[in-house]
Amino acid sequence: MASNPGSDTALGTQKSMLSGSPRTKKLPLTEQEIFYMNCRAAYLTIFKSSLENIISKDQLYLALQHAGRNPSQKTINKYWTPQTAKLNFDDFCIILSKEKPTSKAELLKSFKQLDVNDDGSILHSDLHKYLTKRGEKMTQEEVNAVINLADVNANGKFDYIKFCKLYMTTSEQCLKTTLERLEADSKLRRQQFGSHMEGSPERDPSPAPKPSPRIIRKDDQETFLSKGDSSHSLLSTTRKFKTSISFTITMSANSNQDSKLTEPNLKDWQCAQSKGCFFLEEDGEVISHQYKMHVPQRSVLYLTIRPLNLSQIEGKHSPWLSVDTALYILKENEDQAEPQLMCFTELQNREVFGWTGELGPGIYWLIPSTTGCRLKKEIKPVTEEAQLVCRDETGELFLTSEFRSTLSEIFEVIDLDGNGLISLEEYNFFELRTSGEKCDEDAWAVCRENFDTKKNELTRQGFMDLHLMEANDREGDPLDLWVTLHSMGYNKALQLTEACPFVINIYAERCKPRIKAVHMEACSGQLERAICRSVLDRSDAKVMDGYENIIVHTCSYDTWITSIIENKSDDKVIIHINNELSKNCVNNRGLNIFAVEVAPRSTMVCQHVMPLDERQEWIYYCVYSLIS
Template identity: 80%
Template sequence: MGPNGNRNSKLTEPNLIKPCPVNLWHCPRGSISTLKNSSKIFEFPKWHKLCLPPVYQDWQHMQSKGCFFLEEDGEIISHQYRMQIAQRSMVYLTIKPLNLSQVEGKPSPWLSVDTALYILKENESQANLQLVCFTELRNREVFGWTGELGPGIYWLIPSTTGCRLRKKIKPVTDEAQLVYRDETGELFLTKEFKSTLSDIFEVIDLDGNGLLSLEEYNFFELRTSGEKCDEDAWAVCRENFDTKRNELTRQGFMDLNLMEANDREGDPCDLWVTLHSMGYNKALELTEACPFVIDIYAEKCKPKIKAVHMEACSGQLEKAICKSVLSNGDAKVMDGYENIIVHTYSCDTWITSVIENKSDEKVIIHINNELSKNCINNRGLNIFAVEVGPKSTMVCQHVMPLNERQEWIYYCIYSLIS
């Protein structure tokens, strides 16, 4: 099960054998201070704020954009990247949501979505990746890490907990108009749709040069149609639409969508498929995606970054999260079950729990968050159960404050099901 999976079931109290002592986090205005249980109080170090290296502006800089997309089943997928560092160097890495709003004082609503970046070192092959670090420091919506990296190939895997990027329950009743015809019958894109297409162009222009390369366009095609555009089709595209340096311009991208509407004689069905795939609802609001931007500064060399995949936030990411929580979190053995350990990592932004099963049998763990206050978790349920395979670990849940400006209390009971 991936870190943002939603396989769970409601179970009743009679099915429980023995509850694990309660873990309680009392978080005044979002700042972790203590972890309490029935017998002890553990002091936590204060959360460290992300501070810029004094001369990072003089370091060599690379940037890439990307996006988290919410699937129908609640799974989250995103771009993943390869980074090359030519020589040992101090590095400063950040990730943050991408603000597309052109209105001063009215930022994009998805800026509240949490983001993180896990950095894994490639050893000999892509199959052998070693977790190096993750962006655990924060300054408002920016999450970052700074430290020294040796020469080599690194994988950058973006992550979001799924607490705030989630399916919206409220339905949209009014459908935006995408195209219209003038008095001569000629088809045009509406102003609202052109604005949305411009935002989409901004998101899929990963290197930010104002143009779409074939590689960038293919990420868009894979997302919206499941197919790639080959070199021959791209050559035809360059012949018929506005390009610069063999890359598609913003106007060319607009005209490409207008051609699609004309091919359907003004029927917007295919256009809506594209919009829904990119996370937009019928009101042209971006509700099921979160674009982000990654910045890399290196002191001694020019870093290289390239988007190579768009995959589910599971697999390598699940392993990386588990490893980071086991290394940096608090471990507690369930009473009476020495082979079942709950590891909990906490900071002022989120709490992640990982369940480790050292036994030779699978176990089913019941989780109850009903006594938590001002909390939201990625599973969307206060009571659920997870199955943990033998000799394995899995992400149990991510928890965040519903309102960061108010006190939040995390209170969770773990119990083994018979």
């Protein structure tokens, strides 16, 4: 999960408060550790334990306030929808990472744009119009609450300089109070908080789990965990575990492994191709295009998926090229409610993942997947915002070269069939992603009349002109353009950091395959079941001692490890997961310690793990404990 250390002032306050602790003198806290300490302090102000859930909007609002945020009702509604029943500590951390504290400079800059007299104040009428019509629109009640603040309002004017000072002082004091409470209460400091634990003891970096056997015996585990001042002693004082099991797997450096993906002789094979993209949602969930493939007759097929190498400006960073990709192939059957998992692209050759084998005639679902270990929310916010539009000497608006380059990249991503044109169907995937609405036939006809098209499809130039028109409609205000860019995974510096475009290639020896994008959905549900099925078919399984209905399955592939938890009992269970003793590893949850709730008679993906540095050996060591 992406971390958010907050403002520089808040960060400095937290560091100074901790400067006297023995742990900090040995090893200064990182910004990520400070962020999670902030999360814990705020959560414990409202709840007694991290395993308690937020069950109302009011609780969410209070917890965010104690974390130094000041959320509007719209912000609360974004995370607490009519379908929301509860949020856990991990959800809270994700929300905090998205809702960044506003700095005093940012507040002043925003208000100063409305200060027509440059005297540090804004007319109430102008303030009301700004707060209810622009950006994240406030309700009438929220605006009245601002205007009625006695200390910052007089004679029909709002003193925004005083307000910014009051806002920052209140926010910092709220955060300071929660941190002081946590620091003063040693019992709270020792408590394990959902996905992260405070006060992880320092460990000697030299000892490591032995590379064999693959699964450690229970007596070996207890001996290993009891050595020295390990996290075992800390955890045992704060949480009762009914039983624990552990896995250890040593993986070689990828650079030393021979590739197992071999491309067949494709000289006379027929090919079908489609592009797509993984997108990160605000809550950290991944959504992507999903496809149907038609195979007209039995044939040997070669399927691959890899990150799409977009045309880049020289020196521009391409973080998505290191994101792992996979493709699950499921066959539709009329006599079965669920599609049948046939295979998935587990073999790798550099950035390409593939599969070769024979498939019979029929319709197949192609479900792209990424572990989420490398496609994550940005840790550090971008401070400098790229310029999107400018005016020439005549006052005419034009798109900057950097923005045009970014739009060209987006055009390549949404041109799913790669023909250099955007069809209505392709454009609607883009519209659903950026605005949540489709473009109907009438609107598309207007688009064709006003922008450059070929064969009823939008050209690259037409796509550029469409966005220039959008800028002109807003008189140069780039707000809507930024909404589009953020939806497509770009940050303020126009770097593609929260999306991963990919390309799928299908080769068939005896027939012409067809592929068509049909949905853009969350990578859950059908995909989750497919992943669980693939792991169950080939995993190392370990039954919880004394609880034969609770089974942990761990499966290692060439470049990643997946674990799932199977709960065959009629009751929900809470499993505590500890990865602290793993070496050179990163998991999709972004945290070494967390807890998951497994529903009765269900199977869930617990975590995916990959190496931090593929050039070095990595050791997966994980302890799964059943919480009483």
